[in-house]
Each structure stands twice: as C-alpha cells, then as structure tokens.
Amino acid sequence: MNKTRGIAIYGKGGIGKSTVVSNLAAAYSQNQKVLVIGCDPKADTTRTLVGKRIPTILDTMRKNKNTSREDVLYSGYGNVACVESGGPEPGVGCAGRGVIVAMSLLEKIGIFEDDLGLILYDVLGDVVCGGFAVPLREEYAEEVYIVTSGEYMALYAANNISKGIKKLKGSLGGIICNCRGINREVELVSEFADKIGSHVVGVITRSELVQKSEIDAKTVMEKYPESEQAQKYRELSFSIFHNQQFVIPQPMDVEEFEEFFQNFNDDK
Ligand code: ADP
Ligand code: MG
Numbered sequence: 001m002n003k004t005r006g007i008a009i010y011g012k013g014g015i016g017k018s019t020v021v022s023n024l025a026a027a028y029s030q031n032q033k034v035l036v037i038g039c040d041p042k043a044d045t046t047r048t049l050v051g052k053r054i055p056t057i058l059d060t061m062r063k064n065k066n067t068s069r070e071d072v073l074y075s076g077y078g079n080v081a082c083v084e085s086g087g088p089e090p091g092v093g094c095a096g097r098g099v100i101v102a103m104s105l106l107e108k109i110g111i112f113e114d115d116l117g118l119i120l121y122d123v124l125g126d127v128v129c130g131g132f133a134v135p136l137r138e139e140y141a142e143e144v145y146i147v148t149s150g151e152y153m154a155l156y157a158a159n160n161i162s163k164g165i166k167k168l169k170g171s172l173g174g175i176i177c178n179c180r181g182i183n184r185e186v187e188l189v190s191e192f193a194d195k196i197g198s199h200v201v202g203v204i205t206r207s208e209l210v211q212k213s214e215i216d217a218k219t220v221m222e223k224y225p226e227s228e229q230a231q232k233y234r235e236l237s238f239s240i241f242h243n244q245q246f247v248i249p250q251p252m253d254v255e256e257f258e259e260f261f262q263n264f265n266d267d268k
Contacts, residue, residue, distance in 0.1 A: 034120065148177065
C-alpha cells in the first residue's frame, strides 16, 4: 500500500477554496483514489462533486450516536470519496471543535485505512480558532497550500494563515492565485509569496464557467472538460503533484504587511 498524500487547502472564506478543491479532486480522480474532507462549517466543498449537498458528520452524529461509514461517506464524480465535517449550529459552539469531532469519527470508521492515493482537506482559515489547525496539527495533512487573490483581505488572511503554519512547523507548498481581475494581480500575489518565502504554485483565472457549473452542482472539470478553465485546474493539479518547493513560511508582521501592500500599489 502506498503512503497517502495529505494536502490541506487554506484561505479566507469566499476566496475559492471549495472550487479549487473540488476541481483538483476531479482532476486527480483520473488516476488515483481521492478522498475530499470538507472542514468548513459551510459544508459545500463536495456539493459539486456529488451533485447535491451531503449530510454532515456533525449533524448525523447529533441524530444518531452510532454513525456508520454509509451515513457520512458519499461517492462523487470520478469515484471521489466525499465527507463534510459540518459545524455547530450558528451562534453556538466552536467550529474548530466540530472538525476535531469529525476527524475522530473518520478515524473510528477506518477511513484512513482505505487505500487512498490522496486526501484533500478544505479548511477555512480566517477564524482564529485552534480547531482550524487540526488537519495540520494532527499531521493528517503534511502539505499546505493557500488560496488567495490580490485583494487586501485575502492577502491579509493568507499572511495570518502562514503565521499559523509557521507556529505548527507546517510545510507550505505554495500559494494558489485565484484571480479576481485586479490590476497586476499575479504580480502582486507572486511578490507576496516571495515575501513569505514561498512561491505561486498555480494561477486560476476568473471565469463565468465556474458559476455556470455551480448552478448544475458540477465541477468545471465535469461540465466543461474541454474548456480553458478546466485546463487551468488540470495544470494546477500537475504543479501540486510535482511540487518540490516546501517551506516553513516567514510571515510578515502587521506593519510589514501594510507597507508591502502600500508600496506595491504606489509603485505604478
Ligand atoms: P470558499 O470555499 O473559499 O469559501 P468558494 O469556492 O465557495 O470559496 O467560492 C466562492 C465563490 O466564488 C463561489 O460562488 C464561486 O463560484 C466563485 N469562484 C471561485 N473561484 C472562481 C473563479 N476562478 N472564477 C469565477 N468565480 C469563482
Ligand atoms: Mg468553501
């Protein structure tokens, strides 16, 4: 049995993590067995793979103490195995704690003993909560990638996430630039990556095909396999697969970050 590769994708809420994760999973499913673990309380990572929302681990456990594998594990496009941790009801409890509970259940039902080539974790990263570090801290995922655009808040969150990764001595494989259409966006994100000692591992263009696929609860990979956008996700899957550049990031402090962002934008 080959060792399973665990990859965690972090980023600010709404930045495009789930879209990246589901399309990567679809790309990798062509030649290996993939498991996707949605660790965001939004619980929509696997929707475009399965074609619908699936019951979350936390919801299922609330209803049934003896949750079985069949209750929480769903098969999606390309036979990708899909689970969603879910979260607490809004306003009560800690979302990170939900991830811990979900991961223990997955261990109990033996998911990590399956012969998996790759596990992709979709992890929210703009909440200061210990639980969000679970995939990394518990060494489920040995590689991390951060999704960002060139927007201030997205980069700010990316910098914060790298602080967490550094603290946990995690291994940052690179930055994924999910473009929003900002001026000199790839250049800005590359400079950011460089500043924290990393590199841009892939660039995903903004495309309306993402929304069009989303309406049908499909990935771009499934709905528009011949499109340029699908090719972008395929290229990203190759770069990550063959990536050799792993670092403990060197995040900026708040002042450095401000200066970096201002300087870039002054320098037109
Ligand atoms: P996250 O998981 O980080 O919260 P999502 O993957 O759900 O973010 O993406 C947020 C929204 O942005 C979605 O509605 C999605 O359709 C859109 N989106 C993500 N990536 C792209 C892209 N490359 N082009 C156009 N829209 C995108
Ligand atoms: Mg998401």
